[in-house]
Amino acid sequence: MRLVFGLVLLAGLALAGFAVHLAQQQFGAYQNALQQERKKAVVAVPVHEIYVASRALARGEVIKPEDVRVAPWPVEILPEGIFDAASPLFKEGEAPRVVVNAMEKFDAITAQRVSEPGGDAGLTSRLRPGERAFAIRVDVASGVSGFLRPGDRVDVYWTGRLPGGDPNLPRGDVTKLIETGIRLIAIDQTSDSSASDPSIARTVTVAISPTQVAGLAQAQTTGKLSLSLMGVNDETVAGAIEMDQRQLLGISEQTQVIEKAAEQVCSTRVRRGAEVVQIAIPCTN
DSSP states (O other): OHHHHHHHHHHHHHHHHHHHHHHHHHHHHHHHHHHHHHHHHHHHSOEEEEEEESSOBOTTOBOOGGGEEEEEEEGGGOOTTBOOSSSOSOOTTOOOOBBSSOBOTTOBOBTTTBOOTTOOSSHHHHOOTTOEEEEEEOOTTTTGGGOOOTTOEEEEEEEEEOOSOOTTSOOSEEEEEEEEEEEEEEETTBOOTTOOSOOOOSEEEEEEOHHHHHHHHHHHHHSEEEEEEOOTTOOOOOOOOEEEHHHHHTOOOOOOOOOOOOOOOEEEEEEETTEEEEEEEOOOO
8 A cells, every 4th residue: 555655656746847847848948939039029120229318307407427328229210319329429528418308217318308518408507506597677778788698797786766854865866786796697588698799688687596686676676777797807896886966976965054043131220229230030022
């Protein structure tokens, strides 16, 4: 009986081992067939290696080498303006490019989606950390006759009338320097600093801090703003400058002296024996 049981056990183990061996052969054959099909697909569909995004890229980001990778792309659906070995995305000595249109991971990098070397993606890419864009209304006089360009620096003067009846305040309109050396980032709706033809702007956009935004907004509401163009290499810091009508015309303020009227004294004479005495009395008139 034991002998029969042992023979059955051995036969079962042999069958199990044979089944495992067959399964391994089938799996190996499937893997080989899959690899061959993949090789056939690669041969059947020609590809070209291009630059693609290795992560999601937002508009205004500066593209770095670690943000992209080279990957195969089917030649039949190859986008226009690609970057590859013949036209690399990064060249030695060139300024970095900026993302103009947002891209998802593995999107193809094309010339339409990135700027030229050293370019930008609009005002957002020109703002430094902590800066805000603020528009100032100008005309031919306050806008330096149209000779302002993005990238220039200007001083801002406010002209208006101070409220209140304090005699210590200047009379008439006052002009005061309220901001100095602020950077222009756009003229009207263009941020192209390479334009050379003068044009009369209606608004200029400056890059300033939130506190300066509040100050210029209040100044623009209560008076008139004028811009003064600074030199390219001018690093001087203007001090407090204020001018009113008296200072402009060279009129010095005179102090009016009011003479105090002499106090009226009334008196009467009283004779006391041989002596006449003068006594002060209240004036009745």
